Amino acid sequence: MKGRLRVSAAEGVRAAVLANAGIAIVSEWMFAPEIADATIKVVLQDWELPRIDLWAVFPAGRTATTKARTFTQFVQEVMRVPSGAASA
Secondary structure (H helix, E strand, C coil): CCCCCCCCCHHHHHHHHHCCCCCCCCCHHHHHHHHHCCCCCCCCCCCCCCCCCCCCCCCCCCCCCHHHHHHHHHHHHHHCCCCCCCCC
16 A cells, blocks of 8 residues: 555654544554544554564674663564564
C-alpha cells in the first residue's frame, strides 16, 4: 500500500489517525485509550512488519560506556525473538 500522507513524528501520526485520514502502522500503546474506548479500532491484527537488523555502533578506539553497554543489552533482550517463534 502506498499512502498520500507521510509524517515522521508520532504526533503527526496521531493527529492524522484521529482526523480519520486513514490507517497507520503504530505501536498499540500509542492509541491505548482510543482503542479501549473504541474511538479507533485495530485492523490487520495478525500482520507484522518485516524483521530488520539493528546495529549498535560505538566510536572506534574507545571503550563503550557502562550506560551504552547496558542500554544495548537491554535492547537485545527486548528485541529477542522468543524461542520457537517463526522468523522471517
